[in-house]
Amino acid sequence: MSRPFPPPPFRIGDLVVDPPLLQAPMAGFTNAAFRQMVREYGGVGLIATEMVNARGFAWMDEHVAEHPERLWGVADEARPLAVQIWDNDPATMSKVGRRLVEEYQVSVVDINFGCPVRQVTEKAHSGSYLLRTPGRMFEIISRLVKACAPTPVTAKIRLGCSPETINCNEVARVVEEAGAAALTVHGRTAKDMFRGHADWDRISEIKSHLKQIPLIGNGDLDSAQKVVDAFKRYDVDGVMIARACLGRPWLFAQAAAALRGEPVPADPSLAQQRDCMLHHYELVKQRFGEEKGTVLMRKYACCYAQGKYGARHFRSHVANVSSADEFYRVVEEHFPMKSKEEMKAEMA
Template sequence: MNDSADNALPPISVEPLQIGDLVIDPPILQAPMAGYTNYAFRQIVREYGGVGLQATEMVSARSFVWLDQQAEFPDRLWGVEDEARPLAVQMWDNDPDTMARVGERLVGEFGVSVVDINFGCPVKQVTQSAHSGSYLLRWPEKMFSIIQRVVQACAPTPVTAKIRLGCSRECINAHEIAQVVEEAGAAALTVHGRTAADFFKGSADWEKISEIKPYLKKIPLIGNGDLDSAAKVVEAFRSYNVDGVMIARACLGRPWLFAQAAAALKGEPVPADPSLTEQRACLLRHYDLVVKRFGVEKGTMLMRKFACCYATGMYGARAFRTAAAKVSSQAEFYEIVENLFPRDPAPEAVESAGAS
């Protein structure tokens, strides 16, 4: 669904989100996504506006410590020190001491607004190989230890947690986990409406997310999953018992989605999607920011998947996506964007269509 400027949704009363002493207004969060939500993407989102709290890519606490010992800087923290606030950094591991050590560094040296702990990632590298992410949903007592240690290390900066409904449809334990998260001292809980076994198949279960709210005494509940339009964001607040929402994959090729959702919550006309010419310019600015940080060769490689995101769902975009997925040089990238990225119809074509 593409909300247009002529489509003002009925207003809904939504309070700002309170995470510890931090006020998030509007209560719309940008999800941390590995390989995507780097500084360049966050900058693009910030320019469109509408996001209450942004997050970095998730950071491996163990890798952070190792890189620090080698006097190296984690790429995933690119831009964090000088970036606008509020800003969250999400980290993952299964060792409370390592997590606390890194959390303390994120707060003390990087000055982040929120430290988020990932208990939801379902990928094998994190779950099976590192016994972290959603793997830990099997071990609530371990989660408690991790959260408690990180909260102590990061105080007074708020610590939050992100989970899934459970490990599988046969083992949905989010109600129990929610209480553990709160009792350990976390300041907010985000729940993705699928289980770890689901990965991203099927639909997010917002009823199940909503059912968690009564189990939380003081901290807010943030819902996540399948929010791909301003209308769905409004519906999430209208129909489900959540205090905030988190937008993930849908924003990767549509960084203006937050501004549309924020307008919709106020009952204002929802801004139309930018023209294809404007979207092309946005993609090129994104590319230039990445190249400036990583150099032409690595930056071009990193932008392959992002370029494909920008053209998702567009008519006639298959040729562009196919070419973008294989691009290997800066000149080739510019050529592909110029020649294959979908274009706005010519004015005479629009007039002809309107008259027919």
């Protein structure tokens, strides 16, 4: 299917998402430090937090007068900003949603109906587990929409719980009828986890089952060209970039340029990427302190090295650092400074 290009901005309620590029909520990764890195490079229309356990939020609020660590930075950072929450109890979800709107003035409250992790699904009967009970989804969404008004509520789903039980078209209709302002679809089932390839044909098909709310596609978008192709080939209003941006916060700026028809900026040099990672580390340390910040930064450092020559060697060293001195030493001695292409050229 040929689509209008360049894709126009779209609305989530009264919020204009421009460019139509969204950063996915990712547990353990999209904290305030990472969100700041993405903002500094630009090109993203809507940024999201990590997913927040609504029941945990409510318990902390009632017992210890604190809020979840995953809401670090939310009150003070730039808008627009979406906060994603999860649980299976409509009352708890609506209560937490209202707090996010009143106390944090968030731009969007997003509901996670897509997480495939066992701790969320089988143990908590939340996330993608709820795809098997569209009626329960309707109740959660409709209660949250009323509690959060006029702030828009959105939902993120998968195609279904398994390849044998794909029900995304039915669920999409339920999401819209319940009052959600937008729907994001990851093109895999929960059983697939992150294996195989996202089914963008299935995502695109959902559009015909929606009357007016925007459809956002998600899955396997790891380059500016793939973002362009998604808009040209599939019936979506926006796209969401997830894992591919973790070590490449500049990916949104590249995709935005491509959508404008401008030359795509080259990746930063490896030295610049190393400096970007070190800047990220400083932001993490400012919030968590040296010891905890260094441990937290290990996984981000591995993302920055991914796909480079010597990445495995670097990961084996950075995985054990526990102090700033160790981190800086490992980066100085082992961070990959040549791409795989450069190494192939040298060896040819």
